Each structure stands twice: as structure tokens, then as C-alpha cells.
Amino acid sequence: MSDFFAMGGYALFVWSAYGLCALVVLWNALSARTLHRAALADARRRLSSAAP
Amino acid sequence: MANFTWFYRLASPPTSYAAAGRLWLWFAVPAVLLIAVGLYGGLVSAPADYQQGDAFRIIYVHAPSAWLSLLGYSVLGVSAGIGLIWRMKLAHALAAAVAPIGASFTFLCLVTGSLWGRPMWGAYWAWDARLTSELILLFMYLGYLALRSSFDDVSRADRASAVLALVGLVNVPIIHFSVNWWNSLHQGSTVLRVGGPAMPASMLVPLLESFLGFTLLFAALSCVRLRAEILMRERRPTWLQDGLTVSASHE
Amino acid sequence: MTARQRRLAWVAAILSGVGLSALVAFKAFDQNLLYFVDPSQVVAGKAPQGKSFRIGGMVTKGSVVRLPGSLEVRFVITDFAHSVPIRYTGLLPDLFREGQGIIAHGRLQNGEFMADEVLAKHDEKYMPPEVAQSLKTAPQPSASLSTQPAQGQP
Structure with a gap:
């Protein structure tokens, strides 16, 4: 098991790469959701202000 | 003239907004599964390389992110062109939607490549044709995003940034063929190669799973961002009344 | 229109x-x-004169000599037509070995290349050690280890 984490001496490089990949995927998921929610809220606001 | 009514119907904001809302989960679920299986395979089941040992496992995140950087820019450039020629809001919306995704994976590609280059080549960075053209791609994405943000009006931002997106499109084939056209430190393509992939199945299968998984993830993310971009372009959102009640029930 | x-x-x-x-x-x-020139171009005088450049080639088998008590190493690189001797002091990348493609940065001095940086190049082929071992017993075309990009790629 510790062999697996050691990655043949390249642990720092391999795990940083995979860790960064996880961060980028996470940022993408969260920012897409945030963007859509903000756009929805904005559209709702526009819709209610346009209503008579 | 062929009948394009289906196309115009799809391109209409309410239809595409609803279609993207239905589609994204169909992409996201297999994406997460395939990425999990592919990266597990790359980290655990694939054997170490005869020369590079375990450092070669970086390929399972590096190569798919490189692919997404090129796919993202191709979608960006082509939809920007369609948006310009046919004045199609949906195409501009798609271009704006994929740009941040493509930029983030270009960044990931450059950093993971750097983390791979240091132990194998002996340098984090080299100004060879492949690395330099990929860096230019990142600048193209960032320039596109910066130009967009400098406009308050969405449709003016769409048209101005589309020209920049078109200009950057020439870089895409340059990146892909750079390793064949010039002497470079970076090696040639492993998968898309005359004579078939230069990898045994034990290494290749996780890589292909990862490629497919990340591509589906890109599609899912594009759908969600596209919905937001469609909403932003609707100044008189009369159709939103129905759409909003539907999405509100999802929240 | x-x-x-x-x-x-x-x-x-x-x-x-x-x-x-x-x-x-x-x-x-x-x-x-061109990120690097090869030994044939250097021998033909096509390398930049009087300033530093990069040279690429394969480390000739049996040519690596390490000076005891220092980090200095001497070796010869070849493109199978011509060879250039290289002198370098410093740490070498993990992939540096005889028969490996390398790229060195430095300048020519009396026909010898004084390198201040040595990078290892690898090709696009990956395989497990057992497969590489069994391939070694069969004759391998040497071109596959060349530092040149494979010809005729898509």
C-alpha cells in the first residue's frame, strides 16, 4: 500500500498532477452551477420587473 | 433549399435551454463513472512503464486535458464563426459557454505536463514547438475571456470576441502537428498514430476510458454553462415564465 | 451578395x-x-557559430564516462551518421542512459560540445518492463529510438 503511494519515487509529481486535476474538475462543476444559478436569479428579477 | 425548421426550432432559446437541461445529467453520470474507472485503471491496474516507471501515470490526466484544450477551442472557434455568419445567438452562447472550460483544461494540461517533464526530461519547461503553441492556446482563451468581459452589452461582446476566436483557430492544427513538423522535446502522439496506438491494452484501455470520460464531462459542463448563457441573452424573457417554474421545482 | x-x-x-x-x-x-539540431548539421557547419544552441541525438552505447569525485560526465551523441562528444557537469535527468535520446544546451569548443543543460527525450511508446525485456531479445529497429519525430505520422 505504501508502495502505491510512493509511486516509485515520483509521488510528488504524480499526486500533484492528479490532485490538481481533481481541483480543476471541482472548479468546473461548481463554477458552472454558480453561473447557472446566478443567471436564473437574474432572469427571475428581470421577469418580475417586466411584469405589470 | 432544404427544410431547416427543426434546426431553427432547436436553436430557439426555450427549446435549447430545456434540451441542455435534460441532456447534461445524461453526460455527467457516465462521465463521472468513466473518469473514476479510467483513473483507477491508470493509477492501479496499468503496469509501470519500462523507462519512466510510475511517472508515466501522469499521462492519464495530461493527455485527456490536452485533448479537451483542443476540443474546447475547436468548438469555440467554429461556433463563433457560425454565430458571426448566421447571426445565431445560440452559437455565440455556446462559444461563450465552452471558453472557461477549455481554458481550465489548457491550464491543467500545461501544469501536469510540467510535472511530468521535470522528473523525465529534467526540466519543468522548454520552449519547444508543442509547449509554446499550447501556451499560446492558453493566452488565446484568456484573451477571448478578457475581451468579452470588457463589454457590457452581450451581443457586442459576442461579435467582437468571435473574431478573436476565429483568429486563434489556426493554432489548433499547429499544436497537433507541431511534434511532426519540427524537432521538439515533446514526443509524438501515442494514440493517434500510423500503425496504431503505441501502448499495450493494459495501459491503453484506462487511457481511452479517461479520454471518453473527460469528453463527456466537457459536454455536461457545456450544457450547464450554455443554459446560463442562453438566459443572459434573453432581454424579454416571456418564455421564462414556464421555464422558470419547471426549473424552480428542480432546485 | x-x-x-x-x-x-x-x-x-x-x-x-x-x-x-x-x-x-x-x-x-x-x-x-527547431528546438535542436542534430550532429550531422553540426558537422556540416549548420549550427550557430560562437553562440549557444541545442543539440539532440542518441547517447552512444559505452561512451558515458563519469569522472570520479565530481559530477562531470563525458559522453558521445550520434544521429547514426555523425557523432559529437559532449562534456557536462551537473545532475542528469532520470531518463538519461546509454541508447537514450537527449538534448543538450551549450556551445561548441574545439569540436567538443560544452553543455550547461542536458534534457532526456523519450518516444511515444509505452510498455511494461516485461514486454520491453522480451523485445530486447528480438532484434529491434534502431530507428524507433531516434530523436527525430516518427516520419509519416498523421
């Missing part, structure tokens, strides 16, 4: 204009885009 056709022409003009200028630029700067 309709407005749409005019816009189509604009897009085509942008694409071909940028594409053409890129092509011209690459033709003009072709030498500078």
Missing part, C-alpha cells in the same frame, strides 16, 4: 489571412522553431 454571404466572406478572409501569415512566418522562422 446578401449580408450573410458578406459575413461568410469576412470569416473566410480572416481564416485564410491568419493561416497564410502563419505559414509565411513559419517558413521564415523555420530554423528558430
